Amino acid sequence: MANIQIKDVPDDVHRTLKHRAVEAHQSLNEYLRQRLIEQARTPTVDDILASARKSATADYTVDDLLGHLDEGRRG
Template sequence: MPNIQIKDVPEATHAVLRQRAAAAHQSLQEYLLSRLVREAAQPTVDEVLDRAAGRAGGSLPLAGAVNALRAERARR
């Protein structure tokens, strides 16, 4: 499994992370690994938009969809 090393972490940041790891009953390494795994599992907005753009489907442009939604809401 690959390793990651982070150098020059500010002391205050290191202290906060150690406290959070202790509060979670984890070593600092376990705590940071769980945070990194969670971060990598959550797609960014750009990744979500890229995936959505690549899907086949409707041909209505965004502006048309917004207008249709507004019109439907106005009818209620």
């Protein structure tokens, strides 16, 4: 597995993360490792949109859509 080193973390941020790790009954390393894994495995909005664009199919033409809109307006 790879290692990551983060430098220049503000003291207040370090204290907050250390406190959260203690509350979670984890070492700071394990707590941060779990957060990084969750973050990396969560798709971004751009990922979701790209996936939707790939799987989207257009079975309707513009004329079809306009026709359906007109039908809806007529009731």
